Amino acid sequence: MNGPDPNNRAPMAGFPQVGYLKNFITSENIIVGDYTYYDDPEGPERFQGNVLYHFPFIGDKLVIGKFCAIAKDVKFIMNGANHKLSGFSTYPFQIFGNGWQRVMPEAGELPYKGDTEIGHDVWIGYEATIMPGVKVGSGAIIASKSVVVDDVPPYSIVGGNPARVIKPRFDEATVNTLLALAWWDWSAEKITRNLAAIVGADLVALSAAQEL
Incomplete structure (x- = not known):
């Protein structure tokens, strides 16, 4: 045998909570490599609901490499969560219309961190949160419940809120x-x-x- 089929939605017989993630993605702005899996007792189809504030008109992408292991309720906060910071209020008046749309932010006024990119062979623990635009290097490990606000070096172990490098793996x-x-x-x-x-x-x- 030459390995399992990466196109199999349920690669572990009798254990449907683990799914090869790419087969559950419907958004054009989420790209997942072969053999990356999501483990959730409520079903791997829940993954996309944990990619938050991911609005198509913003255009940012979530890119996840191959052979990643992603635990239940890992959340990715995307750029649509950002509010304008330069005014006295951060409240998004414009989204409610009825005259308030006249303060719609101009292009470039909302913080934009770019695409969120997860490398290959990354292990992301239970309930970790990845903030917009973060780049996680291949081989990294993100501890459970970490909040990742900065880029993660390849083959490092990070944890905490905000997540910090605990040690390099090699x-x-x-x-x-x-x-x-x-x-x-x-x-x-x-x-x-x-x-x-x-x-x-x-x-x-x-x-x-x-x-x-």
């Missing part, structure tokens, strides 16, 4: 090698052949496999 040279190897972009067959090196942290074997 030394800098190893991280750079792993990012260059990008095993998550290998074929399913090649990954299957080299699973022992991937899960066993055998960098020598993994580097040798890259050449094959």
